[in-house]
Amino acid sequence: MNPNRTESNRNCPESKQNQSLKDSGQSFLSVLVLGIGNLLLSDEGAGVKAVEELQNRYDCSDAVEIVDGGTSGSELLSYFDDRSHILIIDAVKTGNQPGTIVRVDDPPAFFQKKISPHQIGLADVLGLAAITDNLPRNITLFGIEPKQLSTGLDLSPEVARNLSRLVDMVVAELKSIGIKVQAKNR
Amino acid sequence: MEVPLNAQYIRNIITGAQGVQDHIVHFYQLSALDWVDIVSALKADVKATASLASKLSSWPDNGFNELKATQERLKTFVGSGQLGVFSSGYWGHPAMKLPPEVNLLAAHHFLQALEYQRNINKVVAILGSKTPHIQNLAVGGVANPINPDSQSTLTIERLYYIKTLIDQVGDFIHNVHMVDVAAVGALYADWTTYGKGVTNYLSVPTMPLDPGGTKFALPGGYIPGDISKFKPITSFNDEYFKNNVKESIKHSWYKGDWDRHPYEEETVPDYSKYDEKGKYSWVKSPTFEGEHAQVGPLANVLCMYASGHKATQKYTKIMLDTANSVLSLVGSKARVNINSLHSTIGRIAARAVRTAVLHDELVNQWQLLVDNIGKGDTTTFNPPVFPKGEQRGYGFHEAPRGVLSHWVVIQDGKIKNYQCVVPSTWNAGPRDGKDALGPYEASLVGNPIADPDKPLEVLRTVHSFDPCLACAIHMVDTNNKEIVKVRAF
Numbered sequence: 001m002n003p004n005r006t007e008s009n010r011n012c013p014e015s016k017q018n019q020s021l022k023d024s025g026q027s028f029l030s031v032l033v034l035g036i037g038n039l040l041l042s043d044e045g046a047g048v049k050a051v052e053e054l055q056n057r058y059d060c061s062d063a064v065e066i067v068d069g070g071t072s073g074s075e076l077l078s079y080f081d082d083r084s085h086i087l088i089i090d091a092v093k094t095g096n097q098p099g100t101i102v103r104v105d106d107p108p109a110f111f112q113k114k115i116s117p118h119q120i121g122l123a124d125v126l127g128l129a130a131i132t133d134n135l136p137r138n139i140t141l142f143g144i145e146p147k148q149l150s151t152g153l154d155l156s157p158e159v160a161r162n163l164s165r166l167v168d169m170v171v172a173e174l175k176s177i178g179i180k181v182q183a184k185n186r
Numbered sequence: 187m188e189v190p191l192n193a194q195y196i197r198n199i200i201t202g203a204q205g206v207q208d209h210i211v212h213f214y215q216l217s218a219l220d221w222v223d224i225v226s227a228l229k230a231d232v233k234a235t236a237s238l239a240s241k242l243s244s245w246p247d248n249g250f251n252e253l254k255a256t257q258e259r260l261k262t263f264v265g266s267g268q269l270g271v272f273s274s275g276y277w278g279h280p281a282m283k284l285p286p287e288v289n290l291l292a293a294h295h296f297l298q299a300l301e302y303q304r305n306i307n308k309v310v311a312i313l314g315s316k317t318p319h320i321q322n323l324a325v326g327g328v329a330n331p332i333n334p335d336s337q338s339t340l341t342i343e344r345l346y347y348i349k350t351l352i353d354q355v356g357d358f359i360h361n362v363h364m365v366d367v368a369a370v371g372a373l374y375a376d377w378t379t380y381g382k383g384v385t386n387y388l389s390v391p392t393m394p395l396d397p398g399g400t401k402f403a404l405p406g407g408y409i410p411g412d413i414s415k416f417k418p419i420t421s422f423n424d425e426y427f428k429n430n431v432k433e434s435i436k437h438s439w440y441k442g443d444w445d446r447h448p449y450e451e452e453t454v455p456d457y458s459k460y461d462e463k464g465k466y467s468w469v470k471s472p473t474f475e476g477e478h479a480q481v482g483p484l485a486n487v488l489c490m491y492a493s494g495h496k497a498t499q500k501y502t503k504i505m506l507d508t509a510n511s512v513l514s515l516v517g518s519k520a521r522v523n524i525n526s527l528h529s530t531i532g533r534i535a536a537r538a539v540r541t542a543v544l545h546d547e548l549v550n551q552w553q554l555l556v557d558n559i560g561k562g563d564t565t566t567f568n569p570p571v572f573p574k575g576e577q578r579g580y581g582f583h584e585a586p587r588g589v590l591s592h593w594v595v596i597q598d599g600k601i602k603n604y605q606c607v608v609p610s611t612w613n614a615g616p617r618d619g620k621d622a623l624g625p626y627e628a629s630l631v632g633n634p635i636a637d638p639d640k641p642l643e644v645l646r647t648v649h650s651f652d653p654c655l656a657c658a659i660h661m662v663d664t665n666n667k668e669i670v671k672v673r674a675f
Contacts, residue, residue: 075307
């Protein structure tokens with residue numbers, strides 16, 4: 001029933017960086033770092049800004065794919081294929097001070113009571129991935145509390161100030177998984 | 187301004203692939219759960235489901251083992267309390283009428299559809315560089331270089347991969363999607379009498395076949411209430427379309443009270459309290475020839491049907507015939523015909539018909555592109571020239587949700603005014619300058635509501651339009667702290 005299960009769709013179908021690891025049958029590392037949000041609505045775009053900063057400041061090994069998910073929905077499913085870990089970065093509203101960073105260790109359970117079958121957002125993508133057996137055991141959401149969500153290209157000062165810390169946490173997480181991450185010479 | 191043939195064909199293939207993907211997702215992932223009760227599928231007799239499936243279609247993946255696997259998967263989900271995507275459906279709602287076996291078959295195809303939609307979406311990604319929000323469009327063509335001697339351009343290998351993807355989804359559309367929609371439509375035949383709303387239908391021609399945009403693969407036009415009064419819209423310079431689009435803000439939160447042509451419009455937000463007699467919506471109210479018009483696949487299919495488009499007539503007939511054979515299979519005396527399409531379920535049926543039409547045309551456009559490259563034509567872009575002084579221009583497109591038009595006024599090479607009149611605005615617009623109800627509003631009049639606390643029937647009708655109102659905010663809200671630990675730093 002899954003006609004093209006093994007096809008990869010990375011918008012660059014030639015990239016099959018993890019194929020050899022997978023084929024060897026050993027436990028493999030394949031990490032997706034996914035930043036999501038809307039860049040046009042100030043702090044709503046924090047997740048996208050974070051993956052941009054991650055790419056600007058660090059070189060990661062080939063076992064990591066860093067994706068600007070923007071405002072995509074079900075299109076993101078294809079990026080979930082055959083991952084050992086998924087790290088999601090997003091604006092997260094917790095009622096804390098703007099700029100507060102949070103970590104959610106089981107986002108699918110977290111979304112359990114939140115989601116609607118009528119709008120495909122992140123929660124639904126995770127749900128669809130779960131029901132098609134396409135969700136890794138290790139999935140973590142890194143969030144930052146937004147201050148403003150009005151039209152605008154810039155982050156609020158509170159969020160902008162903590163963005164580097166958020167990126168550092170993601171880098172620390174990557175290192176703890178066993179990924180080689182190196183600061184770029186600037 | 188002329189657009190090279192290759193660019194037209196590449197744009198057309200993207201248009202077709204995007205439409206097919208969008209329509210499949212709309213039916214299975216976004217609207218089917220208004221009609222299909224997932225929890226009821228657990229009670230289905232798998233053998234009976236497989237037998238029913240074999241009567242409906244020759245699809246090879248409807249066997250006992252495949253259906254059993256789906257049912258087991260659903261059981262695991264429901265049993266673990268992890269309904270996931272299905273968690274907030276109206277399960278067990280009195281308006282859910284399908285037998286468990288049909289619910290299981292639909293749930294089975296819900297999972298398969300996920301695979302097919304992503305495969306056809308690869309076509310959009312390959313040609314558009316990414317999806318959604320493709321990056322290859324340029325004024326004057328596309329940014330897809332074609333060079334048979336280079337691996338980094340659109341190569342024959344890529345083109346044949348695209349063809350494989352197009353062919354795969356075709357089998358699913360004909361043997362699964364069309365059949366499921368006909369079956370669900372037949373078993374909810376009462377819904378052909380609800381949700382009609384505005385019966386002026388507007389659609390525009392799409393998939394241009396020449397550099398000037400005067401010939402199109404798929405026709406468009408306007409139906410002013412009566413299909414026999416269809417008037418065609420024939421080119422990108424069509425005066426009839428250009429002169430008859432207006433928007434009213436009498437009931438919208440913008441400054442002033444006017445009906446204006448898009449070139450003359452402004453968009454100055456001016457929020458006031460919700461006043462159902464005054465201003466009550468952020469959506470403007472578009473009109474065509476001074477009246478509301480419904481847009482979307484139903485409008486598109488009816489206009490193509492009226493203009494004599496062969497593939498549209500063929501697939502409309504298949505849809506109606508299949509629905510009627512399901513009705514006789516279940517011993518119902520009810521029958522559907524073309525007039526049944528003016529309804530909530532008709533909008534869903536027309537979307538499936540359009541999917542099949544688009545797919546046929548995808549195959550054609552692919553062949554046209556390959557043949558044209560074969561003639562040695564590799565041009566994909568003509569640089570645009572913007573003359574001095576005030577220039578006005580507009581473009582239209584039959585998007586998955588219906589007529590999209592953009593209107594621009596350029597003064598000495600700079601944009602002076604830019605207005606978009608988009609599909610969901612046509613359908614979701616509030617009352618117009620003459621206080622006539624918009625398509626959503628009108629379509630909800632007379633909808634039955636079995637349980638006012640769970641207005642499933644309202645969702646059915648509004649979802650049948652494929653509303654596009656929710657793709658701006660993607661933020662997580664952590665109110666459910668009891669479920670998982672949220673660590674703040």
